[in-house]
Amino acid sequence: MNSSIGNVGALIFILALLPASQILAATSCGSPATPISEIQGRADSSPLAGHRVTVEGVLTLDARMRGGFTGFYLQQADAETDENPETSEALFVYTRKKTGTPGERLRVTGTVKEFHGLTELVNIKTIQSCGPAGLPEAQFLSLLQPGAFESLESMRVHIAQPLTIIDSWNLARYGELTLAVSDQVVPTEYQEPGPKAAADAARNQQQRLLLDDGRGVRQPTPIPWPPGGLTSTSTIRSGDSVHDIAGILDYRFGAWRIQPERPPIFSTVNTRPSAPPRPDTPHIRVMTMNLENYFNGDGEGNGFPTTRGAPTTKAYKFQHKRLVEALQQPDPDILAVTELENDGYNETSAIAQLTRALGPDWSFIATPGADGNDQIRTGLLYRHDRVIAVGQPERLTNGPFSKQGRPPLMQAFRPRGQPSSIQVVVPHLKSKSCRGATGKNQDTNDGQGCHAHRRSEAAQALVQWLGQLPKTSAHVGTLIAGDLNSYYKEAPLHTLKLAGFTSMVHHFHPCSAQQCDHYTFRYKGEKGTLDYALASSSLVPRVLNASTWAINADEPRALGYKANLPGTAALPWRSSDHNPVIIDIRF
Template identity: 60%
Template sequence: MTATRILLRAIALALLFLPLAGAAAASCGDPATPIARIQGAGDHSPMAGQTVTVEAILSQDSRHQGGFQGFYLQQADHQTDSDPRTSEALFVYTRRSLGEIGDRLRITGTVKEFHGLTELVGIKAMTRCGREPVPAPIVLTLPWPQPPETLENMRVRFEQPLTVIDSHNLGRYGELTLARTDQVNATEYLEPGPSAQLATERQRLQRVVLDDGHRQQQPRPVPWPPGGLTADNTVRAGDRFGQLVGVLDFRFGDWRLQPQATPELLPANPRQPPPARPEQPHLRLVTLNLANYFNGDGDGQGFPTSRGANSQADYEHQHQRLLAALRAPNPDILALTELENDGYGAASSVADLAEALGPSWCVVTTPGADGQDEIRTALLYRSDRVQTSGHAKRLTSGLFRHRGRPPVTQVFRAKNGDTGVRITALHLKSKSCRGATGADQDQQDGQGCYNDRRVRAAEAIVHWLSELPAPDNLAGTLVTGDLNAYAREAPLEVFRSAGFTSMVHQLQPCDARTCPQYTYRYKGARGSLDYALASGSLQPRILTAATWLLNADEPRALAYDGPLDVTSALPWRSSDHNPVITDIRL
């Protein structure tokens, strides 16, 4: 045999054992394509569309009913490439039943990128090659110590418990969003602008979704908390999960942990009663967004309503739960928003609510001045404890002439008392972008849409209040309600410049790490949209200014119109806002 022929034969033999794409080696242990090469060092596989043979260990199975129709395959620990930029695992999409966790499998299929997840599909061959230890999980912390892309589909273990920051999709998809600690909305403590936007983006990137390993909607039972979500078995934002071990994968735009076993729930934000009333003589004001309280036609018909309950039964559930929430703090005055704007007759929503609260409850009426919006603000009071002084007024000029929700103001005094306090209830335009044009569009500074309108409304209200006559012995003015703006946003600056101070924030300040009092959660960040803003003369008389963490931390699945159909008259998740409770010494 010539030297040339010997060389050619040697090359041919060597090629048989190279792990080339498309090479479907026949036997276990033959050369195969390393998974790290398939994953590559970027966001997408450099081998997408190619046929490969891999040999690795089945690390987690998702072929159960309702699962992801496949399993996770990870390279054995002694066969990794030791390159921290490349993942050592991928998802195998198949209906074949061969293999269980701990099996070494040899598989031939086609590499595919499925919405950002690297998969092996179109399986042509799959062979069981015996048993082998499952790869050890990579120990992680948040913030991510390395880009999560480098760990895609691999087994991981979070070293520390993680905090629940969002349960918006819990009832629909069985998901909870977790972070190292609870997160605060950036414009709650930063001025709107680039710094706030950057802080928001950093928060978003330092999260992981605790998934349930299933792909179907409306899972029942709802998987979290362990034992299933019920009215009495809840998981609240601020609670923590430990023993988080499983596979890290990427689906629907989020990095997710598919747990290998049920993690441990560590309650850290238990349900609490409302703040106790002070011993000093005072008036207690409770401010709450009612989340669209509509009673149909008032006679059991007229459902579904345009913004509220879909049926009389739903309305009764909403009604009873709101009553429980409003009664628990034992208020003297109620400042309410998102109440149906249907007059003051016996069949109106506000009359229905006042009657249910009890015979001593009265409504501050402003017939013909409530505006054209479907919802309005309202003031109610206990006539056995409180008396009104003078007539109520609404701002119906300027910006509030043809649109918006006219704010209402009324002076109250304690029963048989001389000193009065002016309570002004308002509800500014939401951040929703529907119909926004020009200056009302999102300016990308963290304040959302319609900020310009909210600012102009705040300026109009401040001017209006400054021109109202002051009755004798007026202690000051409290502006309260849903401003749809966080504490450092421009509408709050308007009130601050006019001498009004957020008493909740003054008594319990917020920063990037600590924000104990808040009224709302949005996309995993907590902050305040609802306020008690005291004029300078009233501030020394504020005994209590706090929020009751009643609603915003609870899963929306527990709402009266949620998928679990909770019918018991519990106060929890009676709205999506937390109430603000203010005690005023008069």
């Protein structure tokens, strides 16, 4: 009898005694399989999309838990890679089948699919366990750019250098933080609008990575970052650093992200600052702040939700307490505010209620009938025990502000015991939102966003108006303090600069692409200034200092008044979404 025939017969006899599942495993594990690198290929999309394949690799991260991504990540064992740095050795297996745990070798048969940029195996036919296996070694990810990401898609990676948190907008919503090698500055903050500014903004978008929480649920509880959950005291700020980041490099929901194998280490770099101290020299302090839609319902504790602002009475009380704290701590003499409810001046109005909360030494400027038709307006509040309102207030209600927009407000003030006075002007120009943008107001892709034309016209009208306002012999200058919705190198600021107005924060603290320590806003991971204290040429020599107070823009949105997290105190942090600007003027 031929020995080979005898061996085959013996094998058939043995297999006949085994269950069918064990026969399949015994004959399949270790058999030829399609290398994962061939499925991934060198391009963005798989060359085998639509093909049924069998792969064999190590389960590295399981995302089949409740609220997970319904699948797991499978990576080729180190000894089986193609050693080509341009091809990934891992992919995502989309399945509800429960076979396998991290560190287990699996043999999987399914169909290759490109799902919104992520290479997957779907319609899984079989998953077979091939026993325990060591996890593939994590690859070092040193460059945050698409080319480096694509070649490591779905693989275990480790990021050696610390990364900077640049955005926490989706922290409470999806458990995400946006990271980059360093903080990113809005290009039109330091260079003229145009193709280069637009290209730099696009590059900023590419050179970043999300830290995810490994789940696909909305409003995760607890909020995952920092480890242990976000609270008002255990928190993070944009500008803080994260290091020892290790996990799976994933592409999901249109962005590259890390699904961590273990919590990374968070380090506080951007500490919460104290309010700037007042100088010893006799002066007045002006503070301008966007109040993020301060609406007080019916003014008697009810009337929520309002058209903007707090959705409930509880949220309003939370907003109110934090705003009062933020406005009081720097000890200003004059407050120039924006995004204040446009609801008149009686005792139940938003401005009256805010003024009463600041204390008996505070008063507000009223311009009934001239505030425009917008739901929000600008406002001026002042310490009447320190400064006196001189003459009548004025609002610009013609030109671009005749039928739309928020009419700028002007009032002259002089310190008690001093003959000199200054004009304080509060503008709030149209936002960059593209809602309703048509014709010249559409985004021209030069970095300024939508409604740039309308903001430019408003700045020109503001300059013309200021030139026509009467000034007394005691007048020493004009201060424009408000929200221009324009970064420093954009057209409205250029118009005001030509008219002799200097941004005093930029005078003392100029911004560059590499460093910008004083800013008022963060948007989609970039920081810059939208709020200004602009001094006329005669006023500039009198300015002692000017700065922003970083209490809001770097704080997670989840700490804001609409989220109303339990245990939050009446602190200034995240009292708004804009940082205030503070300027001290010598008399």
